[in-house]
Amino acid sequence: MPSLIHIVDDDAQVRAATSFLLSSHGYAVEAYAGGAEFLRDAHLTRGCILLDLRMPDLDGHQVQEELARRGNALPIVIMSGHGDLEAAVHAMKLGAVDYLSKPAAEEALLGTIERALAHTREADSRRAAAAAAAARLQSLSPRERQILRGLLGGLSNKEIARVLALSPRTVEMHRANMMDDLGITNLAEALRLGIDAGLPPLTGSDDERAPSPLPAPPMRPVAGAPALNGEALRLVAESVSDGSWDWSLATGEVRLSAGILERLGYVEAIEPFESLIHPDDLGSFAEEVNAHLAGRTESFSVELRVRRKDGSWAWLFDCGSIVERDQQGTPLRMAGSLSDISRRKQEEQRAREASELLALAQWGAAAGEWELDIETRRLRLSPRSRELHQLPADAAEWMNESAWLEMIHPGDRQTIRAEIARATMTGEPWMVEYRNCAGEVLLGLGKIVHDADGRPRRILGLGQKRGAQMPFTLGGTEPAPRAVAEA
Known part of the structure; x- marks a missing residue:
């Protein structure tokens, strides 16, 4: 008999797509348009439950609470299109075995379902073992049971x-x-x-x-609880890092040690701590924490950016684990350490820039190097690059972007502006053919260089006459050059 998956989601397209995917992999599927319909019609005798968090009638947490009241034994996997760490923690406390963000990749969804079904099989095995053991203990006298x-x-x-x-x-x-x-x-x-x-x-x-x-x-100590008290844990964490943290899953309170607060420039902790995390890093942080809460990892670690008091970003290495559970194994508290890795990130950035400059230089002596500062809109042209743009040898090395555009054929200036804007927005390398003021067709290459905080700072590029062979690609890709009309 195929395993049965109960899908509870108010989005008809999500229900249909998920049902089709699971059916194609041999699962039996029953789909419900909301929590009330599911609680009314579902026969919860086998399988697992895929439960959406945000639904109009009953939300996922309310459905979980009602299932717990009814004594439901089926594993619950929460699915949500909202990257809400607090909601995920609450769902795990209510008994969910895993948490997935929508849209979930096929491999991740199938793997999570298999783990949930394995959880059911293990629970069934434990219940059978408990029943068999209890039956055998019936043969003992009260005194033998005490022994x-x-x-x-x-x-x-x-x-x-x-x-x-x-x-x-x-x-x-x-x-x-x-x-x-x-x-x-x-x-x-x-x-x-x-x-x-x-x-x-x-x-x-x-x-x-x-x-x-x-x-x-x-x-x-119960399974997973710390063998050290809170003060000892703090001393151990701070001896190998720049600070420690302690997170109560019951109250949501996060305590940061004085050492890390001082590094970030804060006098006291900021609540919630998530508000300090860079938006681009919040998703990976939530995924790592959720995977650990779901029992898929023994601990978690992630590199992320945290906002300092002055508004700048510090790169931190964050690692931690569950240190306390209740008698049912539900996580109650997490603790860990934070290390400032900003200097290492800056060194890595400088190494990347040096490598990129070397790669650009290796195109050959015939290429002209140029560099655009995105903030000041100032452009530096090497002697060869000035020559390619029909500038005199004694022309200034640095010039305004507008002055450089005057050296380009009028029909191609808008193309160059658009490519620079696109590269700045997307971070992708670009390649474009354009004409200088004498009508010669040049091949221009450009690549964005970001600072340690991930912001675009400069564009490094090369210019070469069309027809010169390019022995390398930028960023592992070679975009097709955008051609211009011949004059």
Whole structure:
């Protein structure tokens, strides 16, 4: 029987496209136009749920809450066209197993569904194991069950004896009887049965202990919780970075250490922290965090730009992980560190510029080099470039862009202006044929150079007479030259 996927989305085109895609891969599909229709008509006996967040009748969170009230056991994958990190965190807290941004790539969608279905199979397996283990424990007497609970609590025979006010010899006898009743020969199997059945451990704090109890054994951190306290975590993080952060998923509060706040120029934290992240980096940050919250990664790390107090951008390396969960495994808190990598980014930028200049220079001595400062609109022409544009040898090296355009055939000036504007907007390299004022056809190449913050700062280019062979391409691509009409 094919796996069943429940699609809940108010967008008819999304429902149709997703249904077609999943059906073509062998899944059974049931689609619903809204949360109310889904809750009314769906038979939630198998499969998984693809749930949109933003719907007019009931939103995704409301549907999740109602499903939780009904005891739904099917995995839920949230899909949303809104890159809302807070909404994603809330969805995960309500029990979603994963989060996808629309439109989702086919490979990402299919992979997420398979993980969700695997989650269902694992849950079914755990429930079956729990039922089988509970049935086997029915053969134990109340005292034998207490002995097993003591072993689950990590207590020795003597400690169990003191908690239950028994002699060690009596505990040993009940332990042997317990093993016989369960039909097993080793302690590990007994502990596995107790864990699968959900049997609570016996500790010195239980009401069943003797009147003169032992002190309770140290509490074990829940899965994923930090072994260090908050202050120790902060000291460790700041010893290997420029600062630390702590994020409460319950309240949404993000605390930044004084070290990183000082580097950014802030006296106190800015809420929300997301407001400081460069818009171009917010998507990758959200994807990394969501993947970690969904359990697909052991930790997350991302390079991003964060706005300083003075409005400039600092490049930071951000890494972190879940450090606290509740008893059901739901993430409660994340923590991590921030390192300022602005200097490294600047060095990388200088290295890229040097490499690009070298590549341009390698076109040959016959090419003329030029450089346009986008902010000042000033242009620098090499001696060969001045020669190609019919300028005298003693002409100034730098000139205004408007003066340079006067050296170009009147019929081609608008083409050059348009190419420079397009390259500045798109960041793509360009190649264009144009005529100088003497009517000679030149081949012009240009490539945008960005600063460390990703803003276009300069255009580096070469000019050459048409017909000269170009032994390299710009940016790995070779755009077709835009030709001009011959005079």
